[in-house]
Amino acid sequence: MKWSDFSKLIKFRLTFLVVFSASISFLIGSKVNGLIEWRSWGMLIAGGFLVTGAANIFNEIIEKDLDKLMKRTMDRPIPSGKMTTGQALVIGLFMAIFGTSLLFKLNFTAGYLSVFSIALYAFVYTPLKRVSPIAVFVGAIPGxxxxxxxxxxxxxxxxxxxxxxxxxxxxxxxxHFWAIAWVLDDDYKLAGFRLLATGKRDKWSAIIALIFTLILLPVSLLPTYMGFGGYVIGGVSLILSLVFIYQAFNLVKTLEIKSAKQLMYGSFFYLPLVQLILLFDFIGKK
Known part of the structure; x- marks a missing residue:
């Protein structure tokens, strides 16, 4: 199997971002304890990569027939015929078992949360995508x-x-997800996915996305308010949240795919920047 096929099978970019998020939080948790155990950090990265990849594989196995219908997914290994469902299942099970075992070795809480994450993402969120926009809420939990x-x-x-x-x-x-769903709505409809807040590109879907960017502003300031983050992360979070709100407001105003793309790209920058600055600010305070 080529690396390019394996990369598509596990959704490598998504998996990388998930592992990045977990690794940053591990370092923050380590500073609370006062000691970074680098061996445990490596186990988290390996276990997180395997668990996330496994969840994505199970998702693709379940949606293999639907992936054939969408332009952005039809070249994935299973729908394109480069890999059988059985082969993918074996890889997914191996990654899930090995990945969760690594996280259980770190501690029981990390282990059972990883099992819960796989189950909720692959077997609840995935089938709900064709049923109701509530799938986005369900998917946000393992996310x-x-x-x-x-x-x-x-x-x-x-x-x-x-x-x-x-x-x-x-x-x-x-x-973040509603911006992606807005951009890809035509493709999603080919598979029967209902992911925008109202099920379609309309004013209310955009307004609801805007509301959540407004909610994100005070939530992002909680580290500073609660005392474990300083004024640096507070200032960065405030600026990035205001930019995010502006981008969402622009989508409400225009209802254009171009505006949704700007919101989507803004979301890609928002989270890793906030997490990185929080880490550096937290280390500085300690």
Missing amino acids: ALPPLIGYVAAHPQIDKIALVLFGIQFIWQFP
Whole structure:
């Protein structure tokens, strides 16, 4: 199997971003303990990569016939015939078992959260995508678990810091995913996916996305408000959130795919920047 096919099978870019998010949170959790265990960090990265890749493989197995209908997914290994469902299942099971075992070795909380994440993403969120836009809410839960898993892998206690890390990524996902759904709505409809807030590109879908960018503003300021983040992360979060709100407002005003793309690209920059600055600010305060 070629690397390009394996990369598409596990959705490498998405998997990388998930692992990045978890690894940043692990370092934050490690600083709470006062010591970074680099071997454990490596286990988290490996386990997180395997678990996320496995969840994506199970998602593609379930949606193999639907992926054939969409331009952006028809060249994936299973729908294109480069790999059988059985082959993908074996790879996915191996990655899931090995990945969760690594996370269980770190601690029980990280392990069971990883199992819960796979189950919710692959077997609840995936089939819901054709049923109702509520799928986005369901999918946002496993989508926000990586920073929580990363944090508890280093500091096995779900405290206020863990909940804030989860909350920021949870709320961020709504405008992020709805922007993607707006851009790809025509393709999604070919597979019967109903992912925009109202099920279509209209004013209310855009307004709801805007509302969640407004909610994200105070949530992103919680690290500073609660005292474990400083004024640097507060200032960066404020600026990035205002830019995010402006982009969402522009979508409400224009209802154009171009505006949705700007919101989508803005979301790509928002989360990793906030997480990185929070890490550096947190280390500086400690």
